[in-house]
Amino acid sequence: MGKVNRTLFVFSVVFFLYFLFGILRLAPILQMFRISFYDFDLIGLRKEFIGFRNYIELFHDTNFHIALRNTLLVVAISVPTTVILAFILALFYNTKLRLRSFYQLIYFIPAIMPTAAVSLIWRWMYDPGYGLLNYVLSWFGIRPVPWLVDERIALYSVIILWVWKWVGYYAILFLVGLQNIPEMYKDAAKVDGANWWQSLRYVTLPLLKPVTLFVLIIASTWAFRIFVPVYILTLGSQGAPGNAVRVIVYDMYENYFVYDRVGYACAEGFVLFLIVALFTFLQLKLTRGSEAEGGT
Amino acid sequence: MNFIERFKKLVLYLLLTLGAAFIVLPFIWMLSTAFKPPQEVLSLKPHLIPAHPTLDNFITVFTKAPFGRFILNSTIIAVLSTISIVLTSSLGGFVFAKYRFIGRNFLFWTLISTIMIPPQVFVFPLYLFMRDLGLVDTYLGILAPSLIMGFGLFLMRQTISTIPDELLDSARIDGCSEFRIYWNIIVPVIKNAMGALGIYAFITSWGYLLWPLIITNSEELFTVPLGLAVFQKRFTVEYGPMMAACTIATLPLFLAFAIFRRRIVESFVLSGLKG
Numbered sequence: 001m002g003k004v005n006r007t008l009f010v011f012s013v014v015f016f017l018y019f020l021f022g023i024l025r026l027a028p029i030l031q032m033f034r035i036s037f038y039d040f041d042l043i044g045l046r047k048e049f050i051g052f053r054n055y056i057e058l059f060h061d062t063n064f065h066i067a068l069r070n071t072l073l074v075v076a077i078s079v080p081t082t083v084i085l086a087f088i089l090a091l092f093y094n095t096k097l098r099l100r101s102f103y104q105l106i107y108f109i110p111a112i113m114p115t116a117a118v119s120l121i122w123r124w125m126y127d128p129g130y131g132l133l134n135y136v137l138s139w140f141g142i143r144p145v146p147w148l149v150d151e152r153i154a155l156y157s158v159i160i161l162w163v164w165k166w167v168g169y170y171a172i173l174f175l176v177g178l179q180n181i182p183e184m185y186k187d188a189a190k191v192d193g194a195n196w197w198q199s200l201r202y203v204t205l206p207l208l209k210p211v212t213l214f215v216l217i218i219a220s221t222w223a224f225r226i227f228v229p230v231y232i233l234t235l236g237s238q239g240a241p242g243n244a245v246r247v248i249v250y251d252m253y254e255n256y257f258v259y260d261r262v263g264y265a266c267a268e269g270f271v272l273f274l275i276v277a278l279f280t281f282l283q284l285k286l287t288r289g290s291e292a293e294g295g296t
Numbered sequence: 297m298n299f300i301e302r303f304k305k306l307v308l309y310l311l312l313t314l315g316a317a318f319i320v321l322p323f324i325w326m327l328s329t330a331f332k333p334p335q336e337v338l339s340l341k342p343h344l345i346p347a348h349p350t351l352d353n354f355i356t357v358f359t360k361a362p363f364g365r366f367i368l369n370s371t372i373i374a375v376l377s378t379i380s381i382v383l384t385s386s387l388g389g390f391v392f393a394k395y396r397f398i399g400r401n402f403l404f405w406t407l408i409s410t411i412m413i414p415p416q417v418f419v420f421p422l423y424l425f426m427r428d429l430g431l432v433d434t435y436l437g438i439l440a441p442s443l444i445m446g447f448g449l450f451l452m453r454q455t456i457s458t459i460p461d462e463l464l465d466s467a468r469i470d471g472c473s474e475f476r477i478y479w480n481i482i483v484p485v486i487k488n489a490m491g492a493l494g495i496y497a498f499i500t501s502w503g504y505l506l507w508p509l510i511i512t513n514s515e516e517l518f519t520v521p522l523g524l525a526v527f528q529k530r531f532t533v534e535y536g537p538m539m540a541a542c543t544i545a546t547l548p549l550f551l552a553f554a555i556f557r558r559r560i561v562e563s564f565v566l567s568g569l570k571g
Binding site: 002005006007009010013014016017018020021023024025026027028029031032035089092095097099103104105106107108109110111112113114115116117118120121122123124125127129130132135164168169172173176214215218221224225227228231232235249252253256257262265266269270272273276277280281 | 305308309312315316318319320321322323325326329337338339340341342384387388390391395397403406407410411412413414415416417418420421422424425440441443444446449468473474475499502503505506510520521522524525528529535538539541542545546549550553557560561564565568
C-alpha cells in the first residue's frame, strides 16, 4: 500500500513538473529552433520551410551586425568595469571599517529595483537640458554632454546605468568568496613577510578564482541579454540614436513584432540562446565542480 | 604611522562615500523631482529640495493613468508567481532528492538545463503558444512563465538532500502519507531556503517588463514596469509625473529592503552562486 502511494506521489509530481516546464520552457525553445528554419509571420499567412536561409541572411544583415557589435561592446566594457569595481568594493567590505555593512546595503539597492524604473530615472538624469548629471558637470566647467542623443555616447550611457545597477550585487558575491578564505593563509603570508599587495596577488586572488569566474559568467550572460534599459532610454524620443544602442534582444523584438519576421527573429534568438547557454553551462559545470571539491 | 593609517582610512571613507552618493543620487533626484511643480522641474539650476513641494505629480499619476490598477496587477502576479515557484520547487526538490526511481538524474538535469534558456529568448516562441491557447491579454498569460524557476528546483533539491533519511522513515512508520511528510517534516526544515527563494522570485517578478509588454494589450492588465514604459510614451517630457510614478514603483521595494535587508541580500547571493 505504502509502496503504491509512493510511486503514485513521485509519478504525479514529476509529471506535473514536466507538464509545466514542457509547456513553458522546453517546447518554446524547440519551437523556436524549428521556426528558425521557416519564413513565418504572426498571423500565419506565410509558413514556408526555407532551410538555413534565415541564418545566412543574419550573417549579411547590417542591423544584426550592429546589434551584435553593440551587445558585444556592452559585454566587453560593462563586465570588466563592474567586476573590477565590485572586487575593490568587496576588499573594503572585508576590512574592519565601521559602517561597512551600511555601505554594503547602499550599494546593493539598485540591484533589487525594477530595471524599467531605474532606466526611467536615468533617462531623466541624462536629460541634456535639465538633467542632474549635466548640471553637476557644469560645476566643473564641463559643457553639457548629449548623453542619449549623441550616437557615439549613447551606448556608454547605457553601460554606465548597467554598471551602476549591478556593482553592489557582484561586490557582495565577491565578499562571500573573500570570507570563505581561511585566515591562516593570510597569516602565513604575513609571517613570510608578504606586504599587502603581495598577499593580495599571491594568496587572495588565486583562492578567489572560482568566485571570480562565477561573477564573470553571470555578468556576461546578463549583459548579453540586456534589453530594458535600451528600450526605456530610447523609447519614443525624437532624434533617438536608434542604431547606436540597438542590442540583440531589441533587434529580435523589432523583427518579431514590428517587421513581423517571426522565423528570422527566432533564428536570431537561437543564436543568442547558444551564446548564453554556453556561458551558463560553464557556470553550472563550475558550481558542480567546486561542490565536489567541498564547497563554494 | 598612526597618522598615515588615519589618513588612509579617511581617504577610504571619502571614496566609499563618493561612490555611495553616486549610487543614491538618482533616487534622491527621483524623489526630489516627484515633489516639484513643473516650473521647478525644468529649472537650469535645480535644487534637491523643492522650494514649493506639491503632490500634484502623484495626483496626475493616479488620474491620468490607472496606476493603482497597475500596482494591484503587479502585486497579484508577483504573489501568485512566488507561491507557485516556492511550492513547485520544493515539492520537486523533495521528490528528486529523496526518492529513487528510473531516470531520476536524467529527468532532473533536463529540467535544470532550462536555466540556460534566458527569459529574453523563450518569451518570443512562448508568445505563439500562449496565443494558440487563447491566453494573450489574460492574467494567466502574464503569470504563466513565472510559475516555475529552474534555479529554484536546483536550490531546493540541494537543501533537501541534507535532511537525514531517518527523519522521513520514522514518519512513514507512523503512517504519514508522502504529501504529509513533505508538508509536516520537509517544509518546516527548509523554511529559510524557501523564504530566500520566495524573496528572489517576488523581486524578479515585480521587475519583469519584456513579457508583459509582449503578452498584454489592454491597459487594465498592465503591470507597474509596463505602466511606466507606456506612461513615458504619453508624458515624454513631463518628468514630474514620471518620477512620481517611479517613486511609486520603487517604494514597495525600498520598504521591503528596509525591513528584510539581510534576507534580501542573502537570497540574491544564493541565486547568483547557484543559478
